[in-house]
Amino acid sequence: MKSIKKLLPYATPYKLFVILAPLLMALEVTMDLLQPLLLQKIIDYGIAENDTTYVIQMGTFMIIAAIIGLIGGIGCTIFSTKSAINIATDIRRDLFYKIEHLSSENRDRIGTGKLITNVTSDINSVQQAVMMTLRVFVRGPLLFIGSVMIVFFQARELFPILVIIIPILLFVIILLSRKAGIWFKRVQEALDQLNSKLQESIAGIRVVKAFVRKEYEINLFHKVNVALTNKTKVAEQIITILMPVLLFVINIGMAVTLLFGVFPIGGSTIQVGVILAFINYLNIILMALTSSSMVLMQLMRALPSADRIQEVLEISTDRVESTIDEMPIKGDVEFRNVSFSYNKNGEYVLNSISFSASHGEKIGIIGATGSGKTTLVKLFPRLYDVDHGEILIDGQNSKNISLKHIRGSIGFVTQKPFLFSGSIKSNLTYGKKDASETEMQLASKNACAEEFIQKLDARYEHPLTQEATNLSGGQKQRLSLARAFVRKPSILILDDATSAVDARSEAIILDALKSSYPKTTIFMVSSKISSILDVDKILVMEEGSLVGVGTHDELLETCTVYQEIYQTQVQTGGVMVE
Incomplete structure (x- = not known):
């Protein structure tokens, strides 16, 4: 319930709608x-006394009341719907904003x-709850209260029936509602697992097909x-049980009411109109309790769902966010005794890493699989923050520089290239909105x-599918490189970024890095020594430690x-040294 209260401020901009809906x-x-x-008046006074004028008069009042009720119902539906949808839209906006800023x-x-699930199913549950609260929960x-009060004043002889059945109805509703709440929480957790599996299977569909594991994935799903x-x-069964139980209790109440009409109470017989009205009010009470x-x-x-949404909204990023305007980053980088762990359990993926690079230097990073190369370069743009030590950029601790400023000065090409749906142009200008066509062409050439x-027929306007599945792996990798080149960054990180291109293309790219980006500090993660032969400095990684720093000849x-x-690599023909 606390989470619901914390989400209430989202209703403030729409308080007029929120007020009008229940009033209507x-x-x-x-x-x-x-x-x-x-209706009771018509039966007991109009029909019983054969007063046609009275019947017409009361009938007219019923029609007018029905029309007024219709207007109120339509108005409530309109304003409650507007309120719920707008509130859900604002929550979804803030939730996505938070997700984009999560570490x-x-x-x-x-x-x-x-x-x-948070952005879709959870918010939809909250939206439905708001809509139903403003409409049905008010109704x-x-x-219920109106019916009980009318029965008390107009049919007090039958009021004891309500005194007996209402506690039974309330007990059933509360009991089943609690059980339903527990199971709906489990449903949302199961939906999380379903979404995770679905996303994983779709993203890895090529691997699934390549290894002929469709049946295996189908079974897991x-x-x-x-x-x-x-x-x-x-x-859902807990919910469906509720209506029959409530209906059973109400039917028992109706049967008892009819018995009261047959047998005189206190020496007098209850009027037919009173019994009919009471039965109608019993049905209204049933409808009221059912809807409630x-x-x-x-x-x-x-x-x-509200708890899960609030959990994400309240997450602290645990980052130092400087708002000071920075001078342009040149690209001097220094690691001082940097250690890092993913699980924060003392098992470090990187151990006491120290090195420095001056702006304009080309640095190669090599090591066996799992040695920590990719983790190392993820620390530059603060995709993760160090556990111990510090990273200096132009002499300043990177934690004292705003994320926007650091990341705006870095070009990053990941191991697995990722392109967005849209056009080639929209992807190339992703990191530099105002990039000219000349800049795009130069970056693409390099x-x-x-x-x-x-x-391509449309060239830079060529449309890309989701994850650019209409391009080959090499084409996607080259576009990812071009996207980073367009930025003309101060620091360029290439995480095995030429693994999917042929040797001729790789040679052209490496030559372009030397000639076209002389002032850019470049870090090149590579599994091939041939790709980093001519860099200014090579970092050798092994099991999270830096075991060697120097040029190719020095390290040999x-x-x-x-x-x-x-x-x-020489034995397998993988290295050509002049």
Whole structure:
């Protein structure tokens, strides 16, 4: 319930709608409550006394009340819908904003599947709860209270029936609502697992097909799907049980009422109109409690969703965010005893890393798989923050420089190239909105992408599918390189960024790095010594430690690990040394 209260400020901009919706619903309820009372008057006074004028008069009042109720109901529906949708839209906006600003540690901890559920299913549950609260939850209690009060004043002989059945009805509603809330929370958790599996399977569909594992993936999805189905069945069955139970109790009440009409009470017989009105009010009470219980069920479903939404909104990024305007970054970088752990359990992926690079230097990074190369370069743009030590950029601790300023000065090409749906142009200008066509062409030429772009009918306006599945792996990697080149960054990070291109293209790209970006500090992660032969300095990584720093020739003399890598690649024909 605390999470619901914390989300209430989102209703402030729409408080006029929030106020009008229940007021109009109150108007509709008042008109609905008048109907049985007017019907009683028609039967007991109009028809019983054969007073046609009275019947017409009361009938006219019933029609007018129905029209007024219709107007109130339509107005309530319009304003409650506007309120709920706008509130949900604002929550979704802020939630996506928060997700975009989450640190990598937080995203890893929460999981992509859960975040997708937060933005879709969870917000939809909250939206439905708001809509039903403004409409049905106002209607239900008002109908209930109004009916009880009218029965007390107009049919007091039958009021004891309500005194007996209402506590039974309330007990059933509260009991089932609590159980439903527990199961709907489990449903949302199962939906998280389903979304995670679905996203993973779709993203890795090529791997699935390549390894002929479609049946395996189908079986895994079947398991999470069945788990979701079973939990949803239980939750929905709890809801469906409610209506028959409530109807049973009300029917018992009706039967007792008719018995009261047959047998005189206190020496007098209850009028037919009173009995008919009471039965109508019993039905109204049933409708009121049923609708209220449905809202309560929706609230029980929305409460876990609100908790999950609030959990993400309240996450602290644990980052120092400087707002000071910085001088342009030149590209001097220094690591001082940097250690880092993903799990924060003392098992460091990087251990006491120290080195420096001056702006304009080309630095190669090499090592065996799992040695920490990719983790090292992720620390430059603060995708992760160091646990111990510090990273200096132009002599300043990177934590004292705003993220926007650091990342705006870095070009990053990841191991697995990622392109967005849209055009080639929209991807190339992703990091520099005002890039000119000349800049795009130069960057594409340096990345060896110009040659295949010019063969496309629409060239730079060529549309890309989601994740650019209509391009080859090499084409995607070259476009990723071009996107980074367009920025003309002070620091350029290439994480095995030429692994999918041919040797000729790689040679052109390496030559372009030397000639076209002389003032850019470049860090090149590579598994091939041939790609980093001519850099100014090579960092050799092994099991998270820096075991060698120097040029190619220096490391061949001083670093055992580098010698082993060199010998292995020479023996397999992977290194050509002039």
